[in-house]
Amino acid sequence: MPSLNRAQLRELTRIVGDRGVRSDAGARSAYESDGFMLERATPEVVVLPRTTEEAAAAVRILRDAGLVIVPRGAGTGLSGGARPIAGGAILGTARMRDVLEVNETDRYARVQAGVVNVHLTSACASAGLFYAPDPSSQTACTIGGNVGNNSGGPHGFRYGSTTRHVLGLTLVDSEGEITRIGGPFPDPRFGYDLLGPLVGSEGMLGLVTEVTVRLLPQPRCVETLLCLFEDLDACCDAVSEMIARRLEPSAIEILDRLTIEAVEASVLRAGYPSNAEAVLLIEVDGGADEVASTSEDLIAVATEFGAFDSRRTTDPVERKKLWTGRKGAFGAMGRIAPDLYVADVVAPRTRLREIVRVAAAACEERGLRLANVFHAGDGNLHPNISYDRRNADEVRRVLEAGEIIMQACVDAGGSLTGEHGVGVEKQKEMCMFFNDEDLDAMKALKSAFDPVGFWNPGKMIPVRGCREIHTKPLGDSVGVTP
Amino acid sequence: MTTSSFLDTAVEVAEIEIHGTSSPVALPRTEAELMALLADLRRAREAGSDFRAAFLGRGSAIGWCAPSLAGSFSGGSSSGEAANNGRATVWISTRSLVPDGATGIVEYVPGDGTLTAQAGASIETLRAAVREGGHRITPAGPRSGSTLGGILASGISSVDRYAFGPARHHVLGMRIQDASGRGPTRTGGRLVKNVTGFDLHRLHAGARGTLGAILEASLRLAPVPEAEVHVTSTPFSSAAEATAAGLELRASRMLQPRALFVRDRILHLVLGGRARQVHVELTAALEHLDAAAPHHGEDALDRAVDAARRKSALIIATAPSEVMTVVEHIERALPGSAAGLHIEPDAALVEMDSEGLRASLHGLFESVLPALDPSAVHVSLRDPSADFAQLRDVLRDRHVAPRAASEWMRRLQSSFDPAGVLRSPDFPPQEVPAS
Ligand SMILES: Cc1cc2nc3c(=O)[nH]c(=O)nc-3n(C[C@H](O)[C@H](O)[C@H](O)COP(=O)(O)OP(=O)(O)OC[C@H]3O[C@@H](n4cnc5c(N)ncnc54)[C@H](O)[C@@H]3O)c2cc1C
Numbered sequence: 036m037p038s039l040n041r042a043q044l045r046e047l048t049r050i051v052g053d054r055g056v057r058s059d060a061g062a063r064s065a066y067e068s069d070g071f072m073l074e075r076a077t078p079e080v081v082v083l084p085r086t087t088e089e090a091a092a093a094v095r096i097l098r099d100a101g102l103v104i105v106p107r108g109a110g111t112g113l114s115g116g117a118r119p120i121a122g123g124a125i126l127g128t129a130r131m132r133d134v135l136e137v138n139e140t141d142r143y144a145r146v147q148a149g150v151v152n153v154h155l156t157s158a159c160a161s162a163g164l165f166y167a168p169d170p171s172s173q174t175a176c177t178i179g180g181n182v183g184n185n186s187g188g189p190h191g192f193r194y195g196s197t198t199r200h201v202l203g204l205t206l207v208d209s210e211g212e213i214t215r216i217g218g219p220f221p222d223p224r225f226g227y228d229l230l231g232p233l234v235g236s237e238g239m240l241g242l243v244t245e246v247t248v249r250l251l252p253q254p255r256c257v258e259t260l261l262c263l264f265e266d267l268d269a270c271c272d273a274v275s276e277m278i279a280r281r282l283e284p285s286a287i288e289i290l291d292r293l294t295i296e297a298v299e300a301s302v303l304r305a306g307y308p309s310n311a312e313a314v315l316l317i318e319v320d321g322g323a324d325e326v327a328s329t330s331e332d333l334i335a336v337a338t339e340f341g342a343f344d345s346r347r348t349t350d351p352v353e354r355k356k357l358w359t360g361r362k363g364a365f366g367a368m369g370r371i372a373p374d375l376y377v378a379d380v381v382a383p384r385t386r387l388r389e390i391v392r393v394a395a396a397a398c399e400e401r402g403l404r405l406a407n408v409f410h411a412g413d414g415n416l417h418p419n420i421s422y423d424r425r426n427a428d429e430v431r432r433v434l435e436a437g438e439i440i441m442q443a444c445v446d447a448g449g450s451l452t453g454e455h456g457v458g459v460e461k462q463k464e465m466c467m468f469f470n471d472e473d474l475d476a477m478k479a480l481k482s483a484f485d486p487v488g489f490w491n492p493g494k495m496i497p498v499r500g501c502r503e504i505h506t507k508p509l510g511d512s513v514g515v516t517p
Numbered sequence: 518m519t520t521s522s523f524l525d526t527a528v529e530v531a532e533i534e535i536h537g538t539s540s541p542v543a544l545p546r547t548e549a550e551l552m553a554l555l556a557d558l559r560r561a562r563e564a565g566s567d568f569r570a571a572f573l574g575r576g577s578a579i580g581w582c583a584p585s586l587a588g589s590f591s592g593g594s595s596s597g598e599a600a601n602n603g604r605a606t607v608w609i610s611t612r613s614l615v616p617d618g619a620t621g622i623v624e625y626v627p628g629d630g631t632l633t634a635q636a637g638a639s640i641e642t643l644r645a646a647v648r649e650g651g652h653r654i655t656p657a658g659p660r661s662g663s664t665l666g667g668i669l670a671s672g673i674s675s676v677d678r679y680a681f682g683p684a685r686h687h688v689l690g691m692r693i694q695d696a697s698g699r700g701p702t703r704t705g706g707r708l709v710k711n712v713t714g715f716d717l718h719r720l721h722a723g724a725r726g727t728l729g730a731i732l733e734a735s736l737r738l739a740p741v742p743e744a745e746v747h748v749t750s751t752p753f754s755s756a757a758e759a760t761a762a763g764l765e766l767r768a769s770r771m772l773q774p775r776a777l778f779v780r781d782r783i784l785h786l787v788l789g790g791r792a793r794q795v796h797v798e799l800t801a802a803l804e805h806l807d808a809a810a811p812h813h814g815e816d817a818l819d820r821a822v823d824a825a826r827r828k829s830a831l832i833i834a835t836a837p838s839e840v841m842t843v844v845e846h847i848e849r850a851l852p853g854s855a856a857g858l859h860i861e862p863d864a865a866l867v868e869m870d871s872e873g874l875r876a877s878l879h880g881l882f883e884s885v886l887p888a889l890d891p892s893a894v895h896v897s898l899r900d901p902s903a904d905f906a907q908l909r910d911v912l913r914d915r916h917v918a919p920r921a922a923s924e925w926m927r928r929l930q931s932s933f934d935p936a937g938v939l940r941s942p943d944f945p946p947q948e949v950p951a952s
Contacts, residue, residue: 138838198716252770279628328791483925
């Protein structure tokens with residue numbers, strides 16, 4: 036196994052400082068997994084540069100030492116994208132936390148990749164601007180990680196995922212060379228749109244060290260609605276109808292009873308009602324009249340589909356509480372179960388109810404506890420299954436249920452992942468969605484940027500061909516060791 | 518050399534007018550025929566034939582939005598890029614893949630707001646079909662005669678980018694036929710949200726067919742708004758004044774325009790959305806602008822797109838905060854040039870048509886270009902004609918691409934097209950590494 040010699044370790048320390056190199060076993064063990072806890076590996080070394088130049092210099096040393104690199108932001112990813120490769124290096128952005136520029140007139144910000152999502156939002160608030168992608172993990176996850184996974188969030192319903200907001204970035208490649216792509220004004224641009232494939236590339240094409248993002252003017256008016264349902268099916272159908280009527284709020288989220296109970300039992304208490312089987316948490320923004328018209332129409336649809344109560348608020352304190360509850364839901368659920376498997380699939384928005392039912396049945400049949408909290412407006416489901424990772428049989432049942440849900444989505448014309456990425460979690464399942472030739476085209480992209488397979492190797496693209504995987508029985512393809 | 522002279526494939530060839538000359542265009546009827554044709558072309562290249570293949574829809578965009586496809590233009594040749602200049606071109610249409618009488622629609626799901634269609638589908642047909650379900654395609658506009666694939670491949674956006682961003686933001690997935698010998702490949706999906714695998718579709722959007730042909734694309738659709746209105750100001754005394762008014766409206770944030778641009782000293786504004794909101798915003802706009810009677814109705818945005826229709830010869834891209842400086846420079850140096858100017862303050866674009874450019878070439882060299890900082894203002898030429906050869910050389914030297922980025926692009930092209938069958942993109946010259 037390749038490793039760093041003393042001189043290389045000294046040189047790394049000289050470049051990034053003492054605090055930037057973690058090579059003792061205790062420190063390295065903190066990086067064994069990301070938010071996908073089912074797979075772990077120990078890195079050979081963890082390197083935390085402060086600047087693009089430091090990162091580039093570190094890459095050259097690691098490359099010379101023959102170590103592969105896994106880029107890492109905050110490690111909140113849920114698909115294993117930032118899980119180390121045994122014997123490889125972790126190159127983390129935890130010390131690259133500077134907001135470099137907020138330009139009010141031109142409406143963009145330039146940040147180091149390790150800036151935490153919510154810090155960017157606060158940094159531009161006084162200019163009356165905001166950064167739209169708002170993953171529920173936004174108090175921890177980094178902009179670089181958001182770029183890595185093309186992350187979404189509740190307000191992605193109106194504003195889209197990260198890819199629509201990245202104007203430019205700085206990439207350190209496998210040569211340790213620094214390249215700036217795009218900028219505050221990307222259109223028209225040189226040659227190909229490299230930003231497209233770089234966003235969502237899960238750390239497999241290089242290390243992003245700086246990101247230029249588009250900022251939007253804060254909406255003039257915001258209203259939050261909470262519609263209460265006695266039944267989850269009806270709640271799903273109401274969402275399908277809102278989409279079919281082409282209503283345009285900024286977020287449409289569903290929380291079911293188990294989620295509500297978990298949130299209300301936690302410090303994040305949002306005041307969600309205890310008498311509802313499911314609630315719709317909706318936000319509408321824009322001009323005052325647009326907000327009023329759209330809210331009225333949304334409530335009419337909810338009522339038509341059986342909502343027994345609908346509440347409206349424009350009070351910022353109340354709104355914040357409702358959203359803190361939603362965004363803390365995974366965490367709240369995590370507190371009532373030892374482990375939580377957060378599935379992430381996409382269903383056509385016309386078939387929400389059907390897929391939510393498949394998930395419920397798959398869990399019920401396997402004696403598993405399921406809670407739903409998801410970006411309903413985008414058809415992006417998150418069935419959350421509680422389990423205990425020490426119970427091997429339970430782990431097996433969880434993964435089996437996860438696979439059934441994925442297959443149902445793909446069969447319905449949906450997809451494997453809406454925002455959490457493929458990572459190691461869904462690597463084999465890529466073959467449900469793509470064939471070998473599709474994956475070959477992806478490999479071609481990978482090798483154009485990274486001909487030697489230096490960045491995050493063995494992730495996303497199945498290691499074996501799909502034909503090979505398909506010849507194995509379905510149950511067998513889940514080869515995860517808890 | 519004509520298309521059929523070295524091909525074994527029994528593909529129909531028709532004569533189509535491209536750039537004023539009649540050119541043979543291969544018309545594959547099925548994807549299998551297209552694959553066979555590409556295999557033939559690979560063999561011909563390997564046997565030493567000197568030609569490049571280029572895809573086209575109906576050819577409506579060739580020559581202005583895709584200059585690298587135009588016969589006389591060889592972008593990037595100074596960097597050692599394989600020039601297309603002088604080579605025979607094998608044109609291949611994706612239009613013929615749509616069976617006669619068919620719409621090319623693979624799937625339109627009104628309840629999900631998504632459309633999947635063949636690349637050769639006529640954009641008018643698609644617009645009409647989704648209109649029935651209350652939807653619109655981004656980019657807006659009639660642009661009759663174009664195919665979906667042609668629009669996506671050439672990276673065209675429209676003035677509705679103010680509200681909706683560029684067209685590529687609405688592409689959810691594609692099927693692609695590259696020139697590697699692989700069969701058709703899929704990237705992305707058909708749903709509004711999906712991060713399964715690398716986003717190759719955004720790479721193909723705007724790649725002008727140099728990485729392969731788009732066979733099919735899935736799009737996120739926008740709702741037709743409840744109300745829409747096109748407001749046109751009375752002419753300002755200069756383009757700079759009209760631009761200032763546009764920038765002021767943008768900064769005031771009292772409106773949420775769908776489009777805002779200056780054309781021939783007139784400020785155009787499209788407001789759309791919920792009826793009550795549009796009413797309020799229109800009243801506010803009219804308090805700020807001297808305007809002609811506004812045009813209400815579902816065709817308001819289309820009318821604005823029509824008014825913005827142009828064949829830009831020179832495109833200056835900068836930041837919104839620099840737009841005024843650029844426009845003032847142009848007007849000062851080239852009095853009377855306002856007529857050919859198209860300005861989008863939010864997208865920070867200033868464009869000039871060929872006529873305006875020809876009339877003002879001297880002033881452009883003498884005073885405009887030297888005043889614009891190349892790191893903040895990007896200038897590109899879209900008119901392939903010989904009149905602008907000197908300007909082309911000057912612009913080529915103004916901008917360089919980072920070495921690594923050029924290298925990635927080159928590697929991408931050679932892995933999707935290893936035999937060099939397809940046209941080379943107009944890569945910019947490469948940055949010379951500091952020694
Ligand atoms: C409670 C909770 C809620 C969540 N909610 C959401 C949600 O609403 N929406 C959503 O989309 N996701 C959500 N996530 C998932 C996760 O937070 C996001 O994927 C997030 O963007 C990851 O950011 P990170 O900084 O933690 O990145 P990491 O987990 O460290 O890395 C993610 C991926 O990006 C790569 N990467 C990281 N930094 C860089 C870089 N600088 N350059 C190149 N590659 C890099 C990594 O190699 C890895 O493949 C949630 C997670 C949790 C735990």
